[in-house]
Amino acid sequence: MKNPLLVQNTVRLKSVGSCIYCGSTEQLTDEHIVPFALGGRLILPDSSCVKCARITSLFEQKVLRGFMLNARTTGGFPTRRKKERPKTLPLGIEKEGKSIETELSPAEHPGLLHLPMLEPPGFFVGRDAKETLTIIGLETIQFGQSPYIVAKKLNTTTITSTTNLDIWSFARLLAKIGYCFAISELGLLPREKIPILPFILGKENNASMWLGSANFQLSVEAQKPTHAMSLVLVDTPNKSSKVLIARIKFFAPCGATGYEVYIYEPVDINSFLEIHHLK
Ligand SMILES: [Zn+2]
Structure with a gap:
């Protein structure tokens, strides 16, 4: 899958006025919904x-x-630390039966990103809470040179790209993006009812209950945004009520699988619908 990066202008949304994580009103800073370094353009001020x-x-x-990092560097994603941008990136190759590591400039590097596929959120499939995250697959997106051309140039048939996947940090980032996006659309939500909030803040490790991979198509994908996001109300497993989830597709134009993040269960669904005009 090859990724086109779409660079768009920054959009500052309405000021929030309190910390969406702890409620503090002191020393507030702005929050990018998707990190600036991934091309995120929506900012939640204060x-x-x-x-x-x-x-x-x-x-x-x-x-x-x-x-x-490799994908961001070869893909030319924005950075606030241009001077720190790596001049070369490592790549494993096989030469005469031996595995060696070589360094390539970002322009020559394949810049592969391996996005983890996770189990679906436990809440929706009736899985018990657990403190582990299970990766069920990887999806590779190419941000730089074609791996075939790179291999040809290096006179090898095998190139290897090693990923040190910090799955917990990735899941926290995913949860944060979903939660921030919900607030950007709906305004402040009752913090005590957001089960994934303690996970974002590093106080719990129960993420597998509240987030995971999912197959879906979002209408916003037709506009080919770099990352596609949407809020949806879905039935609880026993269909007794509805819960709000955020759907997120990183690098949507490359067709990667998306992720779902459970946000919360509104008390009164009818008034919730009336206020927020959600379908
Ligand atoms: Zn705070």
């Missing part, structure tokens, strides 16, 4: 206190400078 911003930026950086 929505995170310094303390919570420190927590969220820590896991964001682990993802962005971790397993997404």
